[in-house]
Amino acid sequence: MGIRDWLSQGFGHAKRISGNIKTGVQQMPARTKVAAAAGAGLMGGLAARGFRKGKETVTGAGRDTGTMFLVLAFIIFVVDLMDAGGGRYTGFQWVWGFDNVSIITNIATSSIFGTFMLVYLINKVIRKEWDLIGYKTFSFVVFSFWMTFFIMNNQWFASLKAIIHFIYILVFGFTFIKSYEGSSTAYNYIWVLLLLDFFGYTLLKEIVIFRYIPSIFLITIFYVYGKTQNTASIFFFVLVLVILFIFAYKDVQAQGGDFTFITDKSGPTWEDWWSDFSQGIGSVANAWTGVLNKQIQYAITGKVEENQYKPIGVYLEDARPAETIFYEDEPIVVWGTIKAKTLDDPIKIQVGCYAGKEKKRADKVNPKEEFEVFSLEDQNFDCAFNKCENIEAPECPLKIGSNKITAFADFNFETLAYLKVYFMDNERKRAMTRDGLDIFEEFDIKDREPITVYTNGPVAIGMGTTTSLVGVSDSYSVYPTLTVLLRNRDDEGWQGHITRLNGLFLFLPEGVELESEDTCREIFNNAGEEECKKELCGETAESDCSEVCKYYNTYSLDTKKLREREDEVFESFRCKINPMSNKVLGNTPITTKYFRVKAKYDYILEKPVTVNIEEVPE
Amino acid sequence: MNKKLILMIGILFLLALSGCDGSNKNPITDADVRKGIEGLTMEFTKNAPPEKVFEDSIFPIAVNLKNIGASDIENGFIVFGFEKAYVDVNAKSGEKQGFSIKGKSIFNLNGDEEFVTIDAQTKKIGAQSETHTSSILATACYQYRTIFGESVCVDTDIYGIRKGEKACTIKDLDYSNGQGAPATITKIETRMLPDVDENKVKPHFIIYVENKGNGEVVSLDKVEKACTSEALEYTDFNMIKIKATLSGKDLDCSVGDEPSSAAIRLREKKDMVRCTLEDGVGRNIDSYMAPLKIELEYGYTFTISKNILIEKVLKY
Numbered sequence: 022m023g024i025r026d027w028l029s030q031g032f033g034h035a036k037r038i039s040g041n042i043k044t045g046v047q048q049m050p051a052r053t054k055v056a057a058a059a060g061a062g063l064m065g066g067l068a069a070r071g072f073r074k075g076k077e078t079v080t081g082a083g084r085d086t087g088t089m090f091l092v093l094a095f096i097i098f099v100v101d102l103m104d105a106g107g108g109r110y111t112g113f114q115w116v117w118g119f120d121n122v123s124i125i126t127n128i129a130t131s132s133i134f135g136t137f138m139l140v141y142l143i144n145k146v147i148r149k150e151w152d153l154i155g156y157k158t159f160s161f162v163v164f165s166f167w168m169t170f171f172i173m174n175n176q177w178f179a180s181l182k183a184i185i186h187f188i189y190i191l192v193f194g195f196t197f198i199k200s201y202e203g204s205s206t207a208y209n210y211i212w213v214l215l216l217l218d219f220f221g222y223t224l225l226k227e228i229v230i231f232r233y234i235p236s237i238f239l240i241t242i243f244y245v246y247g248k249t250q251n252t253a254s255i256f257f258f259v260l261v262l263v264i265l266f267i268f269a270y271k272d273v274q275a276q277g278g279d280f281t282f283i284t285d286k287s288g289p290t291w292e293d294w295w296s297d298f299s300q301g302i303g304s305v306a307n308a309w310t311g312v313l314n315k316q317i318q319y320a321i322t323g324k325v326e327e328n329q330y331k332p333i334g335v336y337l338e339d340a341r342p343a344e345t346i347f348y349e350d351e352p353i354v355v356w357g358t359i360k361a362k363t364l365d366d367p368i369k370i371q372v373g374c375y376a377g378k379e380k381k382r383a384d385k386v387n388p389k390e391e392f393e394v395f396s397l398e399d400q401n402f403d404c405a406f407n408k409c410e411n412i413e414a415p416e417c418p419l420k421i422g423s424n425k426i427t428a429f430a431d432f433n434f435e436t437l438a439y440l441k442v443y444f445m446d447n448e449r450k451r452a453m454t455r456d457g458l459d460i461f462e463e464f465d466i467k468d469r470e471p472i473t474v475y476t477n478g479p480v481a482i483g484m485g486t487t488t489s490l491v492g493v494s495d496s497y498s499v500y501p502t503l504t505v506l507l508r509n510r511d512d513e514g515w516q517g518h519i520t521r522l523n524g525l526f527l528f529l530p531e532g533v534e535l536e537s538e539d540t541c542r543e544i545f546n547n548a549g550e551e552e553c554k555k556e557l558c559g560e561t562a563e564s565d566c567s568e569v570c571k572y573y574n575t576y577s578l579d580t581k582k583l584r585e586r587e588d589e590v591f592e593s594f595r596c597k598i599n600p601m602s603n604k605v606l607g608n609t610p611i612t613t614k615y616f617r618v619k620a621k622y623d624y625i626l627e628k629p630v631t632v633n634i635e636e637v638p639e
Numbered sequence: 640m641n642k643k644l645i646l647m648i649g650i651l652f653l654l655a656l657s658g659c660d661g662s663n664k665n666p667i668t669d670a671d672v673r674k675g676i677e678g679l680t681m682e683f684t685k686n687a688p689p690e691k692v693f694e695d696s697i698f699p700i701a702v703n704l705k706n707i708g709a710s711d712i713e714n715g716f717i718v719f720g721f722e723k724a725y726v727d728v729n730a731k732s733g734e735k736q737g738f739s740i741k742g743k744s745i746f747n748l749n750g751d752e753e754f755v756t757i758d759a760q761t762k763k764i765g766a767q768s769e770t771h772t773s774s775i776l777a778t779a780c781y782q783y784r785t786i787f788g789e790s791v792c793v794d795t796d797i798y799g800i801r802k803g804e805k806a807c808t809i810k811d812l813d814y815s816n817g818q819g820a821p822a823t824i825t826k827i828e829t830r831m832l833p834d835v836d837e838n839k840v841k842p843h844f845i846i847y848v849e850n851k852g853n854g855e856v857v858s859l860d861k862v863e864k865a866c867t868s869e870a871l872e873y874t875d876f877n878m879i880k881i882k883a884t885l886s887g888k889d890l891d892c893s894v895g896d897e898p899s900s901a902a903i904r905l906r907e908k909k910d911m912v913r914c915t916l917e918d919g920v921g922r923n924i925d926s927y928m929a930p931l932k933i934e935l936e937y938g939y940t941f942t943i944s945k946n947i948l949i950e951k952v953l954k955y
Contacts, residue, residue: 452873606868
């Protein structure tokens with residue numbers, strides 16, 4: 022069964038009508054067919070003389086506008102996910118428990134509903150249609166009822182996105198649907214779609230997959246395809262399937278088990294959507310290659326700080342042999358370029374090459390000595406392996422044939438990371454939560470779950486606190502925690518590894534200390550303001566940078582006590598922190614602070630080069 | 640034929656329109672100032688703070704406060720929140736500023752507005768960073784009042800026994816447009832309750848209140864505290880004091896025996912309260928329209944934010 026059949030199944034009835042429409046259009050005079058094709062709008066639908074469904078004229082004039090509505094529905098879907106324009110749009114909550122009889126009475130006796138009825142009656146009189154009791158009248162009355170409901174209870178006017186939805190449904194109903202179903206059925210479609218769109222999300226949101234697919238988009242796809250067999254419907258449907266698959270896969274990955282819908286209380290914003298989408302793709306890729314690194318705790322993650330002008334780091338580029346083929350009696354030369362970019366502190370780089378299992382170093386390296394890069398430099402290098410007296414001897418690393426030489430750059434580097442954390446008096450936090458208030462919404466905070474930002478380089482730093490909003494009090498039964506995670510970015514194209522961790526510094530915001538009884542205190546020592554100045558502001562930084570250290574408590578890791586790992590330098594620390602209410606909280610209801618981490622390490626960047634050695638021709 | 644008719648109607652319509660001079664000839668006293676669901680509005684002025692600021696520089700922050708509600712604000716507060724590692728208030732300015740702004744009245748149909756301006760200073764953004772995005776928050780806390788006045792029907796003939804036409808009949812009243820304040824009365828249901836004294840009836844009103852504004856209601860006496868980092872109890876949120884009179888006589892809106900406890904506690908921004916005229920009204924009086932006045936008193940707080948981009952001055 023193809024996608025076309027599948028799409029059509031849901032709208033079997035629609036397809037049958039579509040068949041009728043075709044027949045109807047075929048039966049039209051040629052002049053009318055042109056009108057039906059061109060008159061896509063409301064008036065067009067009225068003007069065209071198509072076939073009659075019941076007592077109504079149904080033209081199918083919306084055929085040409087199907088793609089337009091699909092695109093519009095997709096745009097609305099994207100706009101809904103954006104944070105701008107009042108945040109993620111997820112409709113409205115249907116509140117149970119109102120006096121329904123009273124609501125119905127108020128609507129039925131309202132002047133708005135009366136106006137609808139009056140207009141309908143006048144229209145009937147003008148058209149000389151005297152059959153007041155029938156399907157059309159019933160549809161219009163119900164339609165008017167719900168329209169009055171929406172107009173009277175007009176708080177949704179405050180949401181621009183809700184207005185866009187409302188207009189879209191009206192236009193879609195009165196043009197496309199009406200052209201296929203006639204006005205009576207269009208009335209019914211419109212009020213059902215409006216209710217579904219406004220209140221459906223909150224009723225279905227507990228099922229995770231519906232967080233991503235808006236009803237209005239899916240309905241448009243199915244309806245347009247059912248009526249027009251529009252190819253664009255298939256495209257959008259496939260897009261929906263891909264999205265569903267990726268999110269489903271991401272959720273399965275998150276659970277580590279069979280697929281089930283996960284309940285979630287918050288609707289995702291565009292950023293969440295994109296993040297989840299990326300994670301989903303990442304999960305698929307990892308599963309495919311079978312290299313999912315179980316050790317990396319994705320809960321503690323981070324992103325690389327974007328430096329638009331200067332991508333920081335050390336890069337080994339264009340490493341290649343000097344000749345395509347070397348003969349056994351000549352030195353083997355490999356060259357390349359080191360590009361190093363840093364913003365403040367200089368980097369010391371030692372370049373070289375090695376070959377063979379014994380990792381025999383090159384006999385000549387240029388530059389021989391370690392060199393410093395202060396800001397942005399390109400440095401060419403070359404390595405030469407002298408010819409072996411006896412190329413077959415075990416001490417000779419390069420043999421006849423294809424050989425691998427590894428060019429490397431050994432350098433000191435450092436990565437800085439920061440994490441934004443919100444603090445609030447715990448009592449107030451509890452009071453607001455108990456009262457059902459969304460604290461982030463109350464304080465107009467858009468960045469609800471800040472993630473760690475770290476500078477570019479071969480090592481990633483992830484940080485996380487117990488929650489992004491830490492409640493502060495004078496005493497804690499359970500202390501909040503700070504987790505720091507270091508990992509090699511070898512899965513992101515950095516070919517190398519840390520050879521030595523020279524230092525790790527925690528900069529906790531003023532008023533936050535490591536809990537005195539915590540095991541972290543055994544490996545983290547209190548560092549003074551001088552060390553903070555040196556590490557946080559850099560050796561070449563201006564003196565006024567030291568002002569910054571007033572806002573941080575600095576701790577340095579005792580690297581001697583650090584356990585060593587043979588396979589991978591990968592460390593994580595989980596420390597209890599003690600935010601002191603009298604120091605952390607400022608004069609404002611909510612306080613934003615930053616946790617910072619600096620890691621200093623030696624790193625070896627490697628790049629393999631293949632060289633071919635041949636015997637000297639006789 | 641139809642086109643001619645439409646053309647003629649169009650011309651007549653244009654003629655009618657041309658007869659209007661566009662000015663509002665309604666007398667000023669007809670203007671209903673107690674309308675709308677907003678009290679104080681607040682927004683950052685354009686370029687204050689600017690979108691982009693260099694590190695180690697001073698920049699202005701200006702907030703435009705408008706009182707478009709129907710109540711005056713006395714001793715309101717606005718407090719600015721910064722990510723102090725990156726931005727701090729300049730020494731000369733204060734994080735917390737006071738303000739008083741008059742609301743709408745028949746003499747001032749738009750309400751007053753005021754600008755609160757402070758200077759802030761950016762700090763270093765970190766050794767290896769080129770830019771940093773920082774949020775600036777502005778939280779306003781103020782006392783506000785909602786005043787509702789309407790004529791309601793007092794029908795002493797509870798069971799409809801009395802013959803003859805009544806001057807008025809009891810009906811439920813809906814108010815969706817607000818009363819020029821964020822906490823609004825949305826509906827009033829009137830009931831006439833029989834009294835122990837058979838010669839009297841007790842007018843009884845069910846008053847529906849809703850916070851339709853963009854902020855939160857706080858207790859009247861916790862307004863200043865709401866603009867600090869101090870602890871607040873959950874009972875400090877969503878509390879509104881209510882006072883109601885019918886023909887100048889106080890209604891009892893208290894939940895317990897204590898008359899001073901006449902307060903509403905909003906849940907999910909809504910609640911209702913029952914107010915009764917305990918003295919009652921004589922049954923022998925015919926139905927009549929009586930002025931019902933309701934006053935809600937509360938504190939209100941809301942926050943706005945703006946992100947700024949702090950840029951490093953690159954020297955190469």
